[in-house]
Ligand SMILES: NC(=O)C1=CN([C@@H]2O[C@H](COP(=O)(O)OP(=O)(O)OC[C@H]3O[C@@H](n4cnc5c(N)ncnc54)[C@H](OP(=O)(O)O)[C@@H]3O)[C@@H](O)[C@H]2O)C=CC1
């Protein structure tokens with residue numbers, strides 16, 4: 001996720017590669033980040049913290065305590081902390097880094113890499129108006145940014161944080177169907193992806209309810225309603241709702257570990 005954000009911000013012109021420093025535990029991950037972004041890296045979190053105005057915490061929840069330990073004593077007093085760590089509340093980060101710190105909790109998604117991300121943003125109590133605007137602009141530069149109360153960040157995780165994986169699975173499955181019907185794999189994947197992109201753009205640009213747009217595709221006794229019937233029989237709606245619910249609950253569990 002860190003690479004997607006860094007590269008997204010660089011492509012959006014928000015930061016130059018030279019303004020970003022990446023960190024990870026292994027040489028392999030640092031090389032990958034350097035090659036992906038053109039930015040430098042360091043294994044020394046304390047050194048990075050000493051010189052950073054904005055720090056993005058992007059580790060798995062179970063490694064957050066160690067990561068915070070490694071920067072606590074070196075952070076600039078006015079540093080802005082952004083955590084994209086699933087499930088972990090701002091209060092826990094304040095416990096780890098100091099309760100007067102400016103902390104922002106964000107749930108982005110990997111399409112930030114291509115400027116089409118979705119992020120939910122919740123501000124801690126010590127984030128100034130100026131910093132709030134900066135963070136909003138930062139995440140808007142790589143897609144859609146939504147300021148939400150912190151108690152909804154796990155639900156943002158459930159829909160848009162995880163959502164790209166749901167969409168990739170749908171693209172793959174639609175393409176499998178087309179391959180079964182004789183279309184070549186590459187063309188099938190492009191057609192499925194472009195279909196989801198086109199449908200998404202229609203929802204966003206026409207402002208019509210997705211049900212109305214769906215109805216407009218279903219001709220009476222036609223082909224689409226035959227396909228929709230199969231999806232309804234398979235419980236696709238309930239499956240998608242359950243996926244968002246399960247992921248939201250899992251985020252909540254991860255934050256308590
Ligand atoms: N992947 C996604 O789509 C999204 C992820 N997130 C959240 O972002 C966070 C990161 O996820 P993701 O990128 O998938 O996970 P990865 O495991 O791919 O990346 C986490 C990185 O953290 C590094 N790391 C672990 N401990 C430390 C430490 N003490 N100091 C410095 N670096 C450390 C790891 O280094 P090394 O590789 O060397 O072990 C690794 O490169 C998670 O909390 C996740 O919930 C949020 C939104 C979307």
Ligand SMILES: O=C(O)[C@@H]1CCC=N1
Nearest residue numbers: 086157160161162163
């Ligand atoms: O799977 C995860 O936990 C992370 C958070 C959102 C997307 N990936």
